[in-house]
Amino acid sequence: MNHSPLEPVAEHTVVFTDLYGSTRLFESLGNSEATQRVTRITSWIAGVFQGHQGRVVKKLGDGVLCLFDDPSSALAAVLAVQRGHQAHLLQLPLDQLLPIRAGLATGPVELVADDCYGDTVNVAARLSQLCGPHQILAHASALQGLPQPVDTPFKNLGYLNLRGRVAACQVFQVEWLVASSDPDHEVLTRFMTGGAADTSASQVVLGWNQMSRSFKPQEKTVQLGRHALLDVVLSSPVVSRTHARLAWRNGCVMLADVSSNGTWVRFDGARTDVHLRREECVLHGQGQLALGASFADPLTTLVSFSLGV
Numbered sequence: 001m002n003h004s005p006l007e008p009v010a011e012h013t014v015v016f017t018d019l020y021g022s023t024r025l026f027e028s029l030g031n032s033e034a035t036q037r038v039t040r041i042t043s044w045i046a047g048v049f050q051g052h053q054g055r056v057v058k059k060l061g062d063g064v065l066c067l068f069d070d071p072s073s074a075l076a077a078v079l080a081v082q083r084g085h086q087a088h089l090l091q092l093p094l095d096q097l098l099p100i101r102a103g104l105a106t107g108p109v110e111l112v113a114d115d116c117y118g119d120t121v122n123v124a125a126r127l128s129q130l131c132g133p134h135q136i137l138a139h140a141s142a143l144q145g146l147p148q149p150v151d152t153p154f155k156n157l158g159y160l161n162l163r164g165r166v167a168a169c170q171v172f173q174v175e176w177l178v179a180s181s182d183p184d185h186e187v188l189t190r191f192m193t194g195g196a197a198d199t200s201a202s203q204v205v206l207g208w209n210q211m212s213r214s215f216k217p218q219e220k221t222v223q224l225g226r227h228a229l230l231d232v233v234l235s236s237p238v239v240s241r242t243h244a245r246l247a248w249r250n251g252c253v254m255l256a257d258v259s260s261n262g263t264w265v266r267f268d269g270a271r272t273d274v275h276l277r278r279e280e281c282v283l284h285g286q287g288q289l290a291l292g293a294s295f296a297d298p299l300t301t302l303v304s305f306s307l308g309v
Contacts, residue, residue, distance in 0.1 A: 013074035013106040013142055014124040017045055018063035019098040020133040038062050041098060045081050052077035057116050067116060071106050071145040078102050078136055079176050103127025105139035123169060126162045130281040132267060136174035143172060152176060158249045160280045201253050201307035206232055208303045222246040236301040238292030253283040253307060264290040283307060
């Protein structure tokens, strides 16, 4: 077997994008038409990235992995993708939307033939998976090389625990709609309201076992689990004594899994579930949590959530 030699390790900004809700589209349109739509969008994303001097490494189903030599080009490419895609989404019915989500990270990348490896690649992929629809999450490393001043604001989400990493990552949300100078910005903002673009919330309402309770930032941390003294008590053998925590961080509601069996998150409008194992994600809009088992498991315990201002 011939082994391709390793290319020199170099610093790159890694961008990973995928389409939020593609599973739902395959169910509603069927494999053939859904595949055509997904392929058309990923090919367009790849073309935009290449137009910003990006090196498209591969397309993975509904995802695109790309390398950039500098973070400025990477950010410009992702912003061009998000803004260009929104204009397209405005022409589609709500049940056929495929919002884009993206993760960025900068650091050393191992290039082997036609693929790439390393912690930087893993961080970008995990951030993309933790995004909500239309969102861009960037590791702090991807912002350090940007010129100052930057005309796109960022929201500091603090340090997030990502699966497989010992050290937490400082993560920022790119507030790309706020900075948009597009004449259709107001229309896009109204459209995005239904797509959970805004993660700010002054309260979160949780529902479980025919109970409902509203929590506000003053309470700082909301704990869920089997223990009788927690804020949300769930009697189930698959739920840990302290299973998950909600906390406000810079105006956002962060969900952290601290359990043995994991937590699943399902946002309304998409059936792409986020699976957390000792890691965090940003809650937005409305949806459900499955504690201790996936949504398909009859043993799972469900908690509904709704964010409001």
